[in-house]
Amino acid sequence: MELKDKVAIVTGAGRGIGQGIAEVLAREGAKVVVADRNLEDANKATEKIKSTGGRALAFTADVASKTSVQAMVGETVKQFGGVDALVNNAGIEGPPTLAKDLSEEQWDRVLGVNLKGVFLCCQAVIPAMIARGKGKIVNIGSTAAIRMTFFGSVDYTVSKHGVAGLTQHLAWELADHKITVNTICPGGVLTPLMEQGSTAEFRATVTKRLVPLGRFCSIDEIGEAVSFFASDRADMITGQLVAVDGGLLTGFGEDLRAIVRQRMEAAKTHGNS
């Protein structure tokens, strides 16, 4: 139980990756605030944690609203006495659109949640973490935070690259207070967001082409990585982007492995040319 009695806020924890993270943190002993703009989902996720003996509290929050975020942090401090960890997971995608057709509304909405939302949540927890003498901020980026991906549109890539910049800047700024800031960058994870945005055939093709480990990540695997970065074991790590992507960022999946093997066999026979 490496997070015993720590207080953690997880945004967007009503379903998908956020729910997986909240469950792993609760299993590790944390008191978890399950924050989501959808209260029904937050309640369901909270009940599930409680049914396995975990401690959790559901809260409706819109990360794109400063008032809502301040209320979320205020209630956490009131109910649990402080904040040790913040996991900025809430994120959205618009429909895949070329830049020339992208609406100003989609740009503002996606950056409002994925980038401004992360900043507002960080800003809101800083005083509580300073009061604790240390703190852990773990953002959920994407492989699109490290390298452009074809999966989302330009607004999504820019929002996640913004999270990368925010991670490094805040890591530096908050180091004085022993607050670490890191970003986990998932590859493909099968969640409602992913299911809505792709077909099974598309996902299978992409995996074969791009993912050396040959499958999507599970929500628990993202939770395990977050749990480590939220724990005292990661005290000396800050400002980092860590991909949990089955090797996707190498760019070479099973399809390409066959070509490389063929080339090696040919070199054995004919020598290198």
Ligand SMILES: NC(=O)c1ccc[n+]([C@@H]2O[C@H](COP(=O)([O-])OP(=O)(O)OC[C@H]3O[C@@H](n4cnc5c(N)ncnc54)[C@H](O)[C@@H]3O)[C@@H](O)[C@H]2O)c1
């Ligand atoms: N699924 C993937 O393959 C994948 C890959 C890389 C990164 N990510 C990132 O992981 C995070 C979670 O994605 P997911 O696939 O679980 O998505 P999801 O849509 O399944 O779940 C997102 C949750 O966030 C909540 N949410 C959305 N906007 C919110 C807001 N303004 N305030 C509070 N809550 C809000 C939703 O209600 C929902 O419960 C996102 O940041 C996403 O960009 C996902």
